[in-house]
Amino acid sequence: xxxxxxxxxxxxxxxxxxxxxxxxxxxxxxxxxxxxxxxxxxxxxxxxxxxxxxxxxxxxxxxxxxxxxxxxxxxxxxxxxxxxxxxxxxxxxxxxxxxxxxxxxxxxxxxxxxxxxxxxxxxxxxxxxxxxxxxxxxxxxxxxxxxxxxxxxxxxxxxxxxxxxxxxxxxxxxxxxxxxxxxxxxxxxxxxxxxxxxxxxxxxxxxxxxxxxxxxxxxxxxxxxxxxxxxxxxxxxxxxxxxxxxxxxxxxxxxxxxxxxxxxxxxxxxxxxxxxxxxxxxxxxxxxxxxxxxxxxxxxxxxxxxxxxxxxxxxxxxxxxxxxxxxxxxxxxxxxxxxxxxx
Amino acid sequence: xxxxxxxxxxxxxxxxxxxxxxxxxxxxxxxxxxxxxxxxxxxxxxxxxxxxxxxxxxxxxxxxxxxxxxxxxxxxxxxxxxxxxxxxxxxxxxxxxxxxxxxxxxxxxxxxxxxxxxxxxxxxxxxxxxxxxxxxxxxxxxxxxxxxxxxxxxxxxxxxxxxxxxxxxxxxxxxxxxxxxxxxxxxxxxxxxxxxxxxxxxxxxxxxxxxxxxxxxxxxxxxxxxxxxxxxxxxxxxxxxxxxxxxxxxxxxxxxxxxxxxxxxxxxxxxxxxxxxxxxxxxxxxxxxxxxxxxxxxxxxxxxxxxxxxxxxxxxxxxxxxxxxxxxxxxxxxxxxxxxxxxxxxxxxxxxxxxxxxxxxxxxxxxxxxxxxxxxxxxxxxxxxxxxxxxxxxxxxxxxxxxxxxxxxxxxxxxxxxxxxxxxxxxxxxxxxxxxxxxxxxxxxxxxxxxxxxxxxxxxxxxxxxxxxxxxxxxxxxxxxxxxxxxxxxxxxxxxxxxxxxxxxxxxxxxxxxxxxxxxxxxxxxxxxxxxxxxxxxx
Numbered sequence: 001x002x003x004x005x006x007x008x009x010x011x012x013x014x015x016x017x018x019x020x021x022x023x024x025x026x027x028x029x030x031x032x033x034x035x036x037x038x039x040x041x042x043x044x045x046x047x048x049x050x051x052x053x054x055x056x057x058x059x060x061x062x063x064x065x066x067x068x069x070x071x072x073x074x075x076x077x078x079x080x081x082x083x084x085x086x087x088x089x090x091x092x093x094x095x096x097x098x099x100x101x102x103x104x105x106x107x108x109x110x111x112x113x114x115x116x117x118x119x120x121x122x123x124x125x126x127x128x129x130x131x132x133x134x135x136x137x138x139x140x141x142x143x144x145x146x147x148x149x150x151x152x153x154x155x156x157x158x159x160x161x162x163x164x165x166x167x168x169x170x171x172x173x174x175x176x177x178x179x180x181x182x183x184x185x186x187x188x189x190x191x192x193x194x195x196x197x198x199x200x201x202x203x204x205x206x207x208x209x210x211x212x213x214x215x216x217x218x219x220x221x222x223x224x225x226x227x228x229x230x231x232x233x234x235x236x237x238x239x240x241x242x243x244x245x246x247x248x249x250x251x252x253x254x255x256x257x258x259x260x261x262x263x264x265x266x267x268x269x270x271x272x273x274x275x276x277x278x279x280x281x282x283x284x285x286x287x288x289x290x291x292x293x294x295x296x297x298x299x300x301x302x303x304x305x306x307x308x309x310x311x312x313x314x315x316x317x318x319x320x321x322x323x324x325x326x327x328x329x330x331x332x333x334x335x336x337x338x339x340x341x342x343x
Numbered sequence: 344x345x346x347x348x349x350x351x352x353x354x355x356x357x358x359x360x361x362x363x364x365x366x367x368x369x370x371x372x373x374x375x376x377x378x379x380x381x382x383x384x385x386x387x388x389x390x391x392x393x394x395x396x397x398x399x400x401x402x403x404x405x406x407x408x409x410x411x412x413x414x415x416x417x418x419x420x421x422x423x424x425x426x427x428x429x430x431x432x433x434x435x436x437x438x439x440x441x442x443x444x445x446x447x448x449x450x451x452x453x454x455x456x457x458x459x460x461x462x463x464x465x466x467x468x469x470x471x472x473x474x475x476x477x478x479x480x481x482x483x484x485x486x487x488x489x490x491x492x493x494x495x496x497x498x499x500x501x502x503x504x505x506x507x508x509x510x511x512x513x514x515x516x517x518x519x520x521x522x523x524x525x526x527x528x529x530x531x532x533x534x535x536x537x538x539x540x541x542x543x544x545x546x547x548x549x550x551x552x553x554x555x556x557x558x559x560x561x562x563x564x565x566x567x568x569x570x571x572x573x574x575x576x577x578x579x580x581x582x583x584x585x586x587x588x589x590x591x592x593x594x595x596x597x598x599x600x601x602x603x604x605x606x607x608x609x610x611x612x613x614x615x616x617x618x619x620x621x622x623x624x625x626x627x628x629x630x631x632x633x634x635x636x637x638x639x640x641x642x643x644x645x646x647x648x649x650x651x652x653x654x655x656x657x658x659x660x661x662x663x664x665x666x667x668x669x670x671x672x673x674x675x676x677x678x679x680x681x682x683x684x685x686x687x688x689x690x691x692x693x694x695x696x697x698x699x700x701x702x703x704x705x706x707x708x709x710x711x712x713x714x715x716x717x718x719x720x721x722x723x724x725x726x727x728x729x730x731x732x733x734x735x736x737x738x739x740x741x742x743x744x745x746x747x748x749x750x751x752x753x754x755x756x757x758x759x760x761x762x763x764x765x766x767x768x769x770x771x772x773x774x775x776x777x778x779x780x781x782x783x784x785x786x787x788x789x790x791x792x793x794x795x796x797x798x799x800x801x802x803x804x805x806x807x808x809x810x811x812x813x814x815x816x817x818x819x820x821x822x823x824x825x826x827x828x829x830x831x832x833x834x835x836x837x838x839x840x841x842x843x844x845x846x847x848x849x850x851x852x853x854x855x856x857x858x859x860x861x862x863x864x865x866x867x868x869x870x871x872x873x874x875x876x877x878x879x880x881x882x
Contacts, residue, residue, distance in 0.1 A: 048878060048882055051463055052459040052462065052463035053456075063444070063448055063451070065422060076432055076436065077430070077433045081425060081429035081805055082805065087422060088813065091422060095416065098415040099828070103832060106408070107832075154807055291437040291513075294514060295512070295513045299441060303448065306445075313452075314452075317456055317460055329881070331846075334843075337842075338839060339579055339580055339841075339842060341577060
């Protein structure tokens with residue numbers, strides 16, 4: 001009976017994990033722009049490492065949102081309206097970041113570049129933190145009434161889990177981005193990124209581990225607990241691989257860490273998709289929040305055909321742009337003058 | 344609910360209107376310009392004519408400057424149903440969510456991934472593949488328009504559902520995807536978008552042809568035919584440059600005329616559907632109070648008063664309204680005064696006393712949309728659309744001898760004319776959305792009883808006025824700022840001419856046509872002289 005809602009819970013979990021895995025390094029690169037890059041050339045190396053793929057990666061977020069709307073309208077409605085202000089901040093962050101990536105290189109003045117750097121870096125930071133906070137709160141609960149509406153005012157969602165979740169995603173993005181830059185660039189950026197992974201990984205992943213453990217302690221089952229050591233082992237593996245200069249393995253290790261960690265969270269919460277902290281009778285679950293089986297059936301057919309296709313052509317994009325980017329690849333800035341005869 | 348008696352519903356509606364109209368300034372340009380740029384690249388691929396390479400690069404650059412704002416503001420579109428309209432999302436999610444999810448999965452992924460391949464693929468991908476990437480991205484944009492209009496059309500004309508526990512539940516996805524309202528609105532929107540692209544090309548190309556004349560590069564002979572010149576000291580102002588702008592202008596004008604023909608035909612179909620599906624919207628579009636009112640060219644009084652005794656037709660065309668609605672000149676069209684009791688009988692005179700209506704429970708329902716908006720929205724849409732098409736036809740005539748007249752005022756008009764189809768598009772959507780009020784999901788007269796929703800019930804019950812005010816102010820400020828940046832960049836790149844998009848166009852414009860398709864059919868795109876390891880495009 002609950003087969004389709006469960007399937008859709010899994011699909012949505014996959015979409016979120018896909019989003020964090022892929023956009024994790026995009027958002028992280030945005031943040032690194034603020035403090036890791038030593039020169040304009042290095043900034044552009046970083047930016048162009050994600051250049052061809054960042055927009056496609058962001059669609060994972062839109063799809064996670066859209067799929068939640070289609071498959072679990074009650075979850076979508078309650079989560080989004082309850083987290084009104086934080087999600088508006090996420091949107092503002094993502095807007096600034098997207099426009100900054102596209103517009104930054106279209107001017108040359110220091111003010112222009114600095115301004116868009118800030119937009120990109122802070123936008124990425126706010127978006128990463130907000131997404132993390134929202135995801136953490138959907139696993140730990142919000143003050144919802146029987147109708148699924150938030151009670152207690154605009155900031156009633158706040159709990160320490162929001163901070164833990166926010167830091168978890170920010171920390172992961174920073175490490176993930178450094179591992180990505182080590183893998184995808186050459187020269188100074190590559191080696192600086194490697195050093196960042198070595199130093200930061202043990203600290204930056206702590207909040208995510210805290211979130212995982214908090215959920216496990218509350219809701220964990222032997223199966224979901226079993227994922228925890230896998231995640232931990234993957235993180236340790238990533239650290240050693242990075243130290244050995246095996247950048248591909250380090251990146252992969254971080255990916256396994258994320259998948260196992262996030263999967264342990266989602267699986268532990270199942271079948272609850274959004275708990276009410278006021279009364280567990282008002283929890284939103286895969287059965288009471290989902291769409292009809294007809295609707296889910298239609299969407300399942302679409303997803304069966306659509307998701308593998310997306311993965312295939314996105315993978316092809318990464319293949320096309322597989323070459324490492326270095327400072328020598330970056331063209332000189334293009335100065336644009338009006339095509340008019342001067343008087 | 345004490346001291347702060349400020350209305351979340353009203354401000355939420357303003358917010359939806361503002362962010363959506365704004366979003367739909369970027370979107371039609373994206374949808375319309377995409378296929379035009381792909382056509383240019385296709386021509387380049389087939390003919391090897393350097394003119395088309397330059398056109399692809401230049402218009403492609405403007406396309407991307409605009410595209411990103413559409414993407415960025417599109418995020419808000421997807422999130423805001425859940426943010427400010429949670430009751431709406433709960434009510435319609437079973438059917439409305441599906442096209443939205445399909446839009447992401449089947450359209451946005453394609454659009455963004457393949458556009459990334461196109462942007463960074465110059466000089467990297469084989470020519471055919473590179474061109475194909477743009478076409479695929481264009482298909483993605485078009486599909487996204489189709490899915491979102493399918494979703495909107497369900498709100499205009501709900502089909503393919505049954506009522507379970509007071510909520511519509513989808514029973515027929517095919518009916519939702521082939522909703523006649525969606526087919527008409529989708530084609531209407533695509534043609535409307537092509538009209539935007541046409542006027543955009545026309546205005547900007549006119550400016551450059553005029554600039555070339557003003558700078559004394561191009562002159563005309565005694566018969567008025569152009570004598571093309573060149574100015575080696577200005578980057579990109581060679582002889583080829585003249586062909587770039589003349590072709591762009593002609594393509595733009597033809598697209599604009601053709602688009603208007605399509606808009607008129609699909610609009611007629613859509614209008615006839617609306618007379619059946621939402622008769623009140625169409626009566627309000629005409630400020631037609633009495634059954635049998637004639638088509639109004641001008642009505643005075645105060646259509647906004649919603650009081651029919653206050654509206655007087657000044658110029659009316661007998662029979663035309665019947666023709667627009669029913670295809671003949673005699674069947675009378677129902678007026679507001681006749682429709683009102685019908686609506687009241689079917690959907691009630693007062694909002695039910697339910698918690699979902701909040702403070703509005705029990706209020707009288709006003710079934711007449713704000714006539715000032717519907718009446719003028721309808722006329723601005725048609726008027727500006729027709730004006731743009733007429734101007735495009737005149738432009739084709741004026742440029743028949745190979746350049747534009749020297750008069751500055753005409754150039755200014757051509758540039759200002761770019762805004763006309765934008766205004767028509769905005770007015771059309773404002774009309775169609777405001778005309779649906781007081782419903783957010785309009786009842787389908789031949790559909791399942793009870794499948795409709797009043798806008799008053801749609802807003803998020805838990806969200807306060809202050810929260811929505813915060814988002815309205817912050818989004819509004821950011822959107823205004825982005826508009827400044829987009830316009831600044833567009834102006835800068837437009838003024839730079841082709842050289843702003845083709846950096847290798849040096850001041851000493853002595854390049855030969857070394858980049859024909861005969862060079863290397865399967866070799867990578869882009870200038871053949873470029874060093875292998877420098878990116879052809881970089882952020």
